Amino acid sequence: MLLLLQHSQYDLIMSQGSNSSTLRQYNERIVISVLRKTGAASKADLSRHMGLTLPAMTRIVDELETRGLIEKSGRRSQGVGQPSHLYQINENGLxxxxxxxxxxxxxxxxxxxxxxxxxxxxxxxxxxxxxxxxxxxxxxxxxxxxxxxxxxxxxxxxxxxxxxxxxxxxxxxxxxxxxxxxxxxxxxxxxxxxxxxxxxxxxxxxxxxxAAAEMHFGKYPNLQNFLYVYVGTLIGGGLVLNGDLERGIHSNAACLATLPVPRSALDSAGADKNWDTLVNRASITTLLNHLQYHQVIIDHISELPTIIDQHRALVHDWMVDCADSLLYGIMASISFLDLEAVVIDSELPGYLLSELVSMVQRRLDALTQENLFIPKLHQGSLGEDAxxxxxxxxxxxxxxxxxxxxxxxxxxxxxxxx
The missing domain is CATH 3.30.420.40 (ATPase, nucleotide binding domain)
Structure with a gap:
């Protein structure tokens, strides 16, 4: 969440000893965050964005530049007067x-x-x-x-x-x-x-x-409130609220694996229970188990791309079941979280992830809920490296x-x- 202070508040706090260090660190972080989102900005841009005086912002920017964390990236000519310097992240800063x-x-x-x-x-x-x-x-x-x-x-x-x-x-x-x-x-x-x-x-x-990686380095820098879903060996999640990673009191927020969902329709899942958990439907382990049930044996998740095309029908069956279960997970989440977006990423090959996200989107589009705000759905940016x-x-x-x-x-x- 941005800390917006009028210039008098900022100057007062900056003069209050121990608190000034904490505030300075906070505002430095916001400057870095803004530059990541905008690519480049002037001191005046940053001043307006954060609600600080230009002299206060000048001190922050000059300090970051002196420490080698940001650098000048050019000038912007705008009307009368000297062109203003633009600043960007110094990739060699850290x-x-x-x-x-x-x-x-x-x-x-x-x-x-x-x-x-x-x-x-x-x-x-x-x-x-x-x-x-x-x-x-x-x-x-x-x-x-x-x-x-x-x-x-x-x-x-x-x-x-x-x-x-x-x-x-x-x-x-x-x-x-x-x-x-x-x-x-x-x-x-x-x-x-x-x-x-x-x-x-x-x-x-x-x-x-x-989720933090998606927030800072992903394709959607302006997202401030989103649920992050990662379909990996198992399934997990992260939660971003007001532009900050929400970890929870036990550092376990958005633990999606244990969400209850109806049992799978896959023949490999068995029929001994009416309810299951999300991890048993929306995970690559479940895909591997489904393939193994049909005598397609691979020893490691890294081998998955080599057999997908040959057994596309089996993979598609799992994707349908996975998308169905993700819909339940998303609906459960937005029942108590008012989110602008859900981002789904995965270790799956990019083209399969795109197809999976499209399948979930079609299910969201078909909903007739009138008492919930349906979030936008995005494909994650970082894939297996996230x-x-x-x-x-x-x-x-x-x-x-x-x-x-x-x-x-x-x-x-x-x-x-x-």
């Missing part, structure tokens, strides 16, 4: 590494302050132990950092880990053995990783991080978050493991 810790793979990206990916690494695995993951992260992080120049390393801000909570309970989904689940429950992942890596480490729920890019955002924005509780630095809640 660097970070984002880590997506998934159920079947790990993805690491090296990103600059503009959100551009400078390098990317993906490693597949099955049911990793904590130590195996620590060794892998430590090794891959060291390789990525070596890609930075000595000057760039001085602007390296840290590593963001985007991961699902409750890893120790993956045994319930038959994704790890009882022994591995016990290892995770008894393991302090954050502490042990921090002991191996000298840089600051930040943690966030995987799909909340992806979660890793979300991880990379965490250290970048630790410098600008107005509420430091938005980011968890150095530690994670108990639900990470159990």
């Amino acid at each position: 660097f970070s590494i984002g880590v997506k810790l998934g159920r079947q793979n790990i993805e690491l990206v090296l990103a600059n302050f503009a959100g551009d990916l400078l390098a990317k690494t993906t490693r597949d695995y099955q049911s990793p132990s904590p130590n195996d993951l620590l060794n892998l992260i430590e090794h891959e992080v060291s390789l990525l950092i070596k890609k930075l120049s000595p000057t760039q390393i001085t602007r390296f801000t840290g590593i963001g880990i985007a991961m699902p909570w409750f890893i120790g309970k993956w045994v319930a989904q038959h994704e790890m053995s009882d022994q591995q689940a016990t290892e995770w429950r008894d393991f302090d992942f954050a502490s042990d990783l921090g002991a191996r890596i000298q840089y600051p480490i930040f943690f966030e729920n995987d799909c909340s991080a992806a 979660i890793a890019i979300g991880g990379a955002i965490l250290p970048l924005y630790s410098h600008f978050a107005p509420d430091r509780t938005i980011l968890l630095k150095g530690g994670v809640p108990d639900r990470l493991s159990n």
Whole structure:
């Protein structure tokens, strides 16, 4: 939410000692956010947008430029007088590494302050132990950092880990053995990783991080209130309200997987229950199970693109069922959240995601609800990289978050493991 202050309020608060630092950090974050959305803006543009005096905005912009976070991008001639300087994000202002810790793979990206990916690494695995993951992260992080120049390393801000909570309970989904689940429950992942890596480490729920990535680097920069849906190995979500990531009191907002929905119509789903949960209908794991039921066997999610065309009818059946269940999930969400949009992203190939979003849109269009505002539906912008890019955002924005509780630095809640 934008903090709009009249010039007298701003100047008063700026003179009040300890509060001035917090306000300055907040306004710096807003300036960075505005420049991301507009591409470039003058001091006068920023002053009008934020309701601050031009001298106050000049101090903020000059400070950000001195620190190398923004840079001049040209001039704008407008009427009489000197042309005004335009400012943009300095892509070399900061660097970070984002880590997506998934159920079947790990993805690491090296990103600059503009959100551009400078390098990317993906490693597949099955049911990793904590130590195996620590060794892998430590090794891959060291390789990525070596890609930075000595000057760039001085602007390296840290590593963001985007991961699902409750890893120790993956045994319930038959994704790890009882022994591995016990290892995770008894393991302090954050502490042990921090002991191996000298840089600051930040943690966030995987799909909340992806929602933050969509908010800052996606195709819809003006969206302020939206539900983010990510169809991955399982399904997850994130929630953006008033332009900020809403994490919830337990950092688990928009946990869509457990939403109750009617049972699937797929023959692979069985008919032993009338109701199910969204994760059992709208996830790539469900697609793989449906394919396996029809004797199409693949060992890993990464193999999916190689068999889609050959078995398009089976994939289409799953997509119809997935779209039906997503409609229930969206309707349940907007019953208590007044949203302007829903953004759906996925690890699915882009053309399949486009088709899935269109199918959900047709279902929304067919609704006759008169007491609800139906949100706009958008396809996500970042695809399979969304979660890793979300991880990379965490250290970048630790410098600008107005509420430091938005980011968890150095530690994670108990639900990470159990």
